[in-house]
Amino acid sequence: MENNFDFVLIAKLLPTLLQYLPVTFEILVFSILFGMVIGIMLAIPKLLHIPVLKQIITIYISFIRGTPILVQLFLVFYGVPAILKLIHIDVTRMDAMYFVIITYTLSNAAAFAEIFRAAILTVDNGQMEAAYSVGLNGPQAFMRIVFPQAIRVAFPNIANTMISSLKDTSLAFSIGVMDMVGRGETLIASTTRALEIYVALSIVYFVIVMVLEKIFKFNERYFNRYMPKEIATH
Amino acid sequence: MTIDIAFVLEALREISKVIPLTLFMTFTPVFLGIVIGIIVAFVRMKQIKFVTPLLNLYVSFFRGTPIIMHIMLVYFGLPLIVDGVANTFHLAIQSSSIPILFFVILALTFSAGAYASEIIRSGILSVPKGQLEAAYAIGLTFTQAMRRYILPQAFGKSIPNFTNVFIGFLHATSLAFFLSIKELTGVANIVASVNLKFLEAFIAVGIIYWSISIMTEWISHLIEKRVTAYSKSGL
Numbered sequence: 424m425e426n427n428f429d430f431v432l433i434a435k436l437l438p439t440l441l442q443y444l445p446v447t448f449e450i451l452v453f454s455i456l457f458g459m460v461i462g463i464m465l466a467i468p469k470l471l472h473i474p475v476l477k478q479i480i481t482i483y484i485s486f487i488r489g490t491p492i493l494v495q496l497f498l499v500f501y502g503v504p505a506i507l508k509l510i511h512i513d514v515t516r517m518d519a520m521y522f523v524i525i526t527y528t529l530s531n532a533a534a535f536a537e538i539f540r541a542a543i544l545t546v547d548n549g550q551m552e553a554a555y556s557v558g559l560n561g562p563q564a565f566m567r568i569v570f571p572q573a574i575r576v577a578f579p580n581i582a583n584t585m586i587s588s589l590k591d592t593s594l595a596f597s598i599g600v601m602d603m604v605g606r607g608e609t610l611i612a613s614t615t616r617a618l619e620i621y622v623a624l625s626i627v628y629f630v631i632v633m634v635l636e637k638i639f640k641f642n643e644r645y646f647n648r649y650m651p652k653e654i655a656t657h
Numbered sequence: 658m659t660i661d662i663a664f665v666l667e668a669l670r671e672i673s674k675v676i677p678l679t680l681f682m683t684f685t686p687v688f689l690g691i692v693i694g695i696i697v698a699f700v701r702m703k704q705i706k707f708v709t710p711l712l713n714l715y716v717s718f719f720r721g722t723p724i725i726m727h728i729m730l731v732y733f734g735l736p737l738i739v740d741g742v743a744n745t746f747h748l749a750i751q752s753s754s755i756p757i758l759f760f761v762i763l764a765l766t767f768s769a770g771a772y773a774s775e776i777i778r779s780g781i782l783s784v785p786k787g788q789l790e791a792a793y794a795i796g797l798t799f800t801q802a803m804r805r806y807i808l809p810q811a812f813g814k815s816i817p818n819f820t821n822v823f824i825g826f827l828h829a830t831s832l833a834f835f836l837s838i839k840e841l842t843g844v845a846n847i848v849a850s851v852n853l854k855f856l857e858a859f860i861a862v863g864i865i866y867w868s869i870s871i872m873t874e875w876i877s878h879l880i881e882k883r884v885t886a887y888s889k890s891g892l
Contacts, residue, residue, distance in 0.1 A: 428737060489870035490863045491828035493842060498863060501856040505660075593723035597835070604725075618733035625718075625726040632721035 432619045433626070436610065440623055446602040450520070450592045454527030455585055461528065462535025469540050480536065487533035492526070492591050499526040500598045523595040527588060534584045542577035543569065575646045582639035586632055593628065603627065661857050668854075668861035672844050676865065679840045682830045685762050687823050690769025697774035698781065712774075719771030724764075724829045731764035732757070732836060761833045769826055776818040780811035813884040820877035824870050831866075841865055 465484070468476040487495070500522045504514045546569045554564035596605035607620045614620070697712050719727065736752030743750045784807050792802030831842040839847070841862050849858035 485871065486863070486867055489824070489867035491831035491842070491866060493828075493831045493834070494845075494859055494863050494866060497855065497859040501859060505856055590723040593725055594832075617729070618737065621726055621729040621733060625722045625730060628723060628726065629718055629721045633717070636721075 429616065429619055432614075432616055433623045436620060436623045437627070439610065440603050440606060440620075440627060443601065443603045443606045444627070446520075446600070447589070447592050447595075450523055450527060450595055450600075450602065451585070451589050453524045454531050454588060457524070457528040458531025458588075459535050461532035462539055465532060465536035466539040466543070469536070470543060484533045484536060487530055492530055493594055493597065495530060496523065496526045496594060496598055499529070519595075519599045522598060523592075523600050527591065530591070531584060531588055535581070538577050538580045538584065539573070542573040542580075545576045546572045575650070578639075578643055578646050582635075582643070585639075586635055589631065589635070590628065593624075660860070661854060664852065664854050664857045665861050665864075668845070668848050668858045669864065671848050672841055672858070672862050673865060675840055675844050676869070679827070679830050680869075682758070682762060682765070682833065682840060683823065683827045686765035686769045687773075687819075687826050689766045690771075690773045690822075690826075691777075691819075693766070693770030694773025694775075694777050697770060698777040701774070701778065702781070716771045716774055719768050720775065724768050725832045725835065727768045728761055728764040728832055728836065731767070732760045735760060735763070757836050758833075758838060761830075761836060761838060765826060765829060768829070769822065772822050772825070773819075776815050776822065777811065780815035780818070781807060783814050784810045809884075813881070816877055816881045816884060820874060823877075824873055827869060827873070828866065 465480050468480055500519070503522060503525060504517075507514050550568050550572065551564055554568040559567065592602065593604045595602050596608055599605070604624060607624050611617045611620050697716065701709055701712050701716075703709070736755070739750060739752040739755070742748070743752075788806055788810070789802055792806050797805070830840050833840050834842040834846060837843060845858045845862035848861075849855040852858070
């Protein structure tokens, strides 16, 4: 095997790999959206201290946080068809993409549930009382007073979850999804140029993460626009 | 669907044999990573020309790419470097004689170094500047002040973050499965394919990871209590 590192090959490979970037984004966007919805639903019982439900959700979150995403992928990949078989639905021919989105949704939901819960708890109770005293009802007070303050606290954590979720999508290929890494694997099989391909993939991930971080920084400033400037932070 | 509970137990017994290897693969990179992290954090705070930008790139690259990429880059990249050096200096080292485990641990170490450096940096920044000034005022040098006042406080505040990194890297060792290392996930896969019971084997390995993670959190909570016993902060 020729052992020279081929820089030109990286440039040649990048366009091919980038064609599969939409698949990565598809996984990311769906899992974040569904994850947020489920995350909110999971946070509510914990905030309202609903017995039984609260404990179940705590165990669920602990399990998701305590196991590698790779194991979760395999559990969903083998577990969901087995559960659906009970109600006589055959999904053995289902696209692996759905399993990936389900896994990342479940994983993100646990992360978001904790983020939302913590963020809402940081908003002082007096805010809610003040809102009531000026005649707002419960939903109004939450949407207009508590939520905007909570999202400010939650946003950096949401951004971090999105970025680590993006990095986690690199494992989707392990159950046979043709995303960027999956395409990279097939290219390795045909060109035997593993290092160049992994360098190209790393560059793509790195650039996306850097761009996302810039965008999130900008947004963070927007959410903090009403905060008094502190003088003595550093 | 019938989950074979007996097989889950058997898989648990089979898979738990490699817990020591997995713990070794977690502890070594995290420990070495903390050492790298301390060095990197201090150099980055010093603003040295060329070195600081380079380290900034190191940290942001490793934090900005998936860990599986680090493992693959080291696995495919290091042999080229080793063979290249061996050829030019006519050394009798061959990359093929390096065990795969070494590549994984090295990759995880680089990765852990980047994450640890950020934690240490934020830990040091979280200690009020007045502490350092107070140490100077009573005649301590920078090193003394760091060692006796700043670092102990910084570490106390960083314990939850280090716990997350430890658990994160425990989970990251599951990626070594792609290089067919027989750690928890690798063995689970073998047990699963031999008996054709995938769900049961992955349930078993999930339980093992979960237990180790919970125990880690529990231990870290105890350590945190002890370390921060003397720091009464807040109201």
